[in-house]
Amino acid sequence: MHILSSIPSPDIQFFDLGPIRVHIYALCILLGIILATWITDVRLTRRGAARGSVLDIILWAVPLGIIGARFYHVFTHSGDYFYESADLLRVFYIWEGGNAIFGSLLGGAVGAWIGCKQTGIRFWSFADALAPAMLVAQAAGRLGNYFNHELFGVPTTLPWGLEIEATNAAFPAGLPEGTLFHPMFLYEIIWNLVGVIIIVALEKKVYLRWGKAFGVYLIWYGIGRSIFETYRLDPSDTFLTIRTNVWAALAAILIGLLIILIQNRRHPGRELSVYVDGAPTVKLEG
Secondary structure (H helix, E strand, O other): OOOOOOEOOOOOOEEEEOOEEEEHHHHHHHHHHHHHHHHHHHHHHHOOOOOOHHHHHHHHHHHHHHHHHHHHHHHHOHHHOOOOOOOHHHHHOHHHOOOOHHHHHHHHHHHHHHHHHHHOEOHHHHHHHHHHHHHHHHHHHHHHHHHOOOOOEOEOOOOOOEEOOOOOOOOOOOOOOOOEEOOHHHHHHHHHHHHHHHHHHHHHHOOOOOOHHHHHHHHHHHHHHHHHHHHEOOOOOEEOOEEHHHHHHHHHHHHHHHHHHHHHHHOOOOOOOOEOOOOOOOOOOO
């Protein structure tokens, strides 16, 4: 019987279709967007929105989310992009990896707000429908990190340690070749998928509308990220010796708590429609 002794890194990061080079990381991001769109559409439709209306929102949310994700990463890893003789065009090379979820939340929120304004759907109704879908999309994105040989943590001797080639730019100097590392991408995938189960289960027990489901998402993701971030080896800007992503994760937790507390006070009743004008198009779920 074969016993797992380590997790090998994939031998393939891209493949060519004629003159076009397709990066698996990009395919994972695309898969996440597709899954999130489908899940959100199903959830929003069940709550009274016209089927497919989510497409009008993501046309704004996805591009601004990608832009926000990339630029947040660049400016929290400035040493990788802004130094003497650096190729500044690498700032736009998203296929190399490096897209920060906190940046995508900021950019995507702006895009979603614009899209919701145009469709007449309440921003918080959309956010609640999106909450578990975001975690699914993030899990798919983390799989892309695996194919890019990135997002690994401190060395470990655990049987699920990740194999990373010594030529990897993030491989710590002084460690022997063959050192195994914590597979942080895998930990986050598991954490995110567990979060999906928790949000869906809570919705059956507690009335999570008016942004409260999204608040739970921010708290859950923030807790996980604040822990996992401390194990990562890739360089990142710091503030008061703490990685900027840890500060962002703590901010996410705080914002999630504030959303739940404020919305509980402002909206103690049920959400009668996902539309601002109060006109549902289909029967609302019970």
